[in-house]
Amino acid sequence: MRLESDWWIELESTYIQRVAQRKELHSKYGHTILNYLPGSELACRELMFTVIDFLQKRYPFQFSFQPRSGLFENKILGIIEDVNNVEPLFFLLNHVPEDFMIVQKDSSTNKYHLRAGVSCSAIGWNMKDKMGKPLHEVHQPVPLYEQSLRHSMDRYFDKLSCDKPIQRGSWTFEAGQPLFLQVEDPGYAAHKQYNPELRIEDVHLRVDWQTLRRLPESGAIVFNFKALFTPVTEFRKEPYIPQLVARVLRDSQTSIKDYKSWQHLEHKLLPALDQWAQEQRDLGVVPPGWEERTLDEHPFYPGWDYSL
Incomplete structure (x- = not known):
C-alpha cells in the first residue's frame, strides 16, 4: 500500500526498552547488526538527516534539532548529540527502534545491492552475511522469489519515485517474542521446536511492518521495518x-x-x-x-x- 508520509516512523510505549535492547545487541554482535560499505556514506548521511527532519516535525515535544550547531536533543532518553561527530547508522541505532537498510544500484551489474544498514530484528540472517549482495541473494531463501519476483523487483526499484513511498506487512507466528536470533544462538533451534506443553497465551503474531522509499539526493533506496508482536489471544475478539x-x-x-x-x-x-x-x-x-x-x-x- 502507499505510505502516508506522516506515519513513516511511529513511536510506541516500548521505545526506551527497545532502544536499550538494540544497543545491547550491537555491543554483542557488532558488524552482524550494523555494517556499511565504501560509497554508501552520502546515502547514510542523507538518511540520518531525513530521519531527524521527520522526528522533530512529527514529535516536536520529544525531539528537537538545531541545524547551525548540529545538536539533536532526544527528550525521551535525555540525550543531546552532535550529529557532526557521529556515524549516521550509529545515530539511528541510538535513537530509532527500527531497522534501516540502504540499497544502491551497482553500475557493473545494473542491479541493486545492499550497501549499508542497521538491523536488530532479524531471525536467521544478518548484515555481515548479506552486505554487498544483490537483491535476489539478500532474499535467499524466500520461497518463490527467484521464480516470481527477482526480475520484477529490480524493475520496480528502478521506477520507485521519491514522492511515492510504500508500506507492507510480512508476518509469521512465534512462541514468545524473539526479536533477533542467529543460527549459532542456543535459542535459535529451540524457537522452532515442537513443545507439547506450549500455551496458546504464549503464541504471538509477529508482523514486520516495512516501508520502502527513495532518497532524493543520493538516489539510494531505503528499506526500513520494525517488528510488532501481538498475542494470538487478541484474535478472539x-x-x-x-x-x-x-x-x-x-x-x-x-x-x-x-x-x-x-x-x-x-x-x-x-x-x-x-x-x-x-x-x-x-x-x-x-x-x-x-x-x-x-x-x-x-x-x-x-x-x-x-x-x-
Whole structure:
C-alpha cells in the first residue's frame, strides 16, 4: 500500500526498552547488526538527516534539532548529540527502534545491492552475511522469489519515485517474542521446536511492518521495518480473523510453512482459531456460511477502532 508520509516512523510505549535492547545487541554482535560499505556514506548521511527532519516535525515535544550547531536533543532518553561527530547508522541505532537498510544500484551489474544498514530484528540472517549482495541473494531463501519476483523487483526499484513511498506487512507466528536470533544462538533451534506443553497465551503474531522509499539526493533506496508482536489471544475478539487465519494456515504451501516456521505451533494455533471462529458464528458476529476472503476493511477487520 502507499505510505502516508506522516506515519513513516511511529513511536510506541516500548521505545526506551527497545532502544536499550538494540544497543545491547550491537555491543554483542557488532558488524552482524550494523555494517556499511565504501560509497554508501552520502546515502547514510542523507538518511540520518531525513530521519531527524521527520522526528522533530512529527514529535516536536520529544525531539528537537538545531541545524547551525548540529545538536539533536532526544527528550525521551535525555540525550543531546552532535550529529557532526557521529556515524549516521550509529545515530539511528541510538535513537530509532527500527531497522534501516540502504540499497544502491551497482553500475557493473545494473542491479541493486545492499550497501549499508542497521538491523536488530532479524531471525536467521544478518548484515555481515548479506552486505554487498544483490537483491535476489539478500532474499535467499524466500520461497518463490527467484521464480516470481527477482526480475520484477529490480524493475520496480528502478521506477520507485521519491514522492511515492510504500508500506507492507510480512508476518509469521512465534512462541514468545524473539526479536533477533542467529543460527549459532542456543535459542535459535529451540524457537522452532515442537513443545507439547506450549500455551496458546504464549503464541504471538509477529508482523514486520516495512516501508520502502527513495532518497532524493543520493538516489539510494531505503528499506526500513520494525517488528510488532501481538498475542494470538487478541484474535478472539476480532471478527472474521480466527476463521480467516485458520484458512490461510491450512492452505499455505509447504515451502511457505517451512520458511515461516510455524508448523510447530499449529497444534495450539488451529484448535484455538477453530474454537474462536465457532464462538463468533454462535454469537452472530460472523454469519453462517461465510466464505474466507480478503476483508473489505483490509488490513483491518470490521469494527476495528483506532482509538482503542
